[in-house]
Amino acid sequence: MYFIKKKIIFAVFSIVFAVLIVSCQLISSKPESLITIHNTGKNLYVKMNDSFNISLDSNPTTGYSWEILPYNDSIIRFIKSKYKPNSDRIGSDGKRIIEFKALNKGKTVLELSYLRVWEKKIRPIKKFKITVVVE
Numbered sequence: 001m002y003f004i005k006k007k008i009i010f011a012v013f014s015i016v017f018a019v020l021i022v023s024c025q026l027i028s029s030k031p032e033s034l035i036t037i038h039n040t041g042k043n044l045y046v047k048m049n050d051s052f053n054i055s056l057d058s059n060p061t062t063g064y065s066w067e068i069l070p071y072n073d074s075i076i077r078f079i080k081s082k083y084k085p086n087s088d089r090i091g092s093d094g095k096r097i098i099e100f101k102a103l104n105k106g107k108t109v110l111e112l113s114y115l116r117v118w119e120k121k122i123r124p125i126k127k128f129k130i131t132v133v134v135e
Contacts, residue, residue: 035130043131046102051079056112056128058083058096063116064125066096072108075134076100102134 035044035054046052056066060083068078079101085094100110110132113124 037126037128039130040128041130043133045133045135047135048102048105051099051101052132054098054100054110054112054128055095056098056114056126057093058114059091059093061091063118064114065117066098066112066114066128067117067124068098069111069113071110071132072106075102075104075106075108076110076132077103100132102132105134107131107133 035052037056044052058064058066066081077100079099081096081098083094083096085092098112108131109129111127111129114126114128115122115124
């Protein structure tokens with residue numbers, strides 16, 4: 001009887017120890033930050049030479065696209081933009097992923113407008129704006 005209790009206590013201790021090790025690793029790992037339309041109006045702090053991605057809802061089949069407005073390109077640089085559809089169906093919506101790289105210390109406003117570029121004097125249907133602070 002004593003031997004069985006000892007084995008059960010050892011098994012429980014082993015499981016608790018394993019869970020603690022895994023949870024400590026999860027807490028100490030750096031989470032990926034996802035920059036979305038919900039970050040509009042906020043500051044984004046990045047370190048020099050780090051890259052960051054902005055993920056915005058998009059559907060190019062509607063004629064709308066995200067236009068990047070002028071910003072201080074000595075602080076951050078546009079790297080690339082790609083579209084990831086949510087499905088294989090024609091006309092489906094998806095995400096526009098826009099990558100930038102932090103070059104030099106400083107601060108710049110990064111603003112994007114979702115519009116049809118050929119429609120003049122018509123306001124964008126969505127706007128995205130953050131202040132990027134490179135430390």
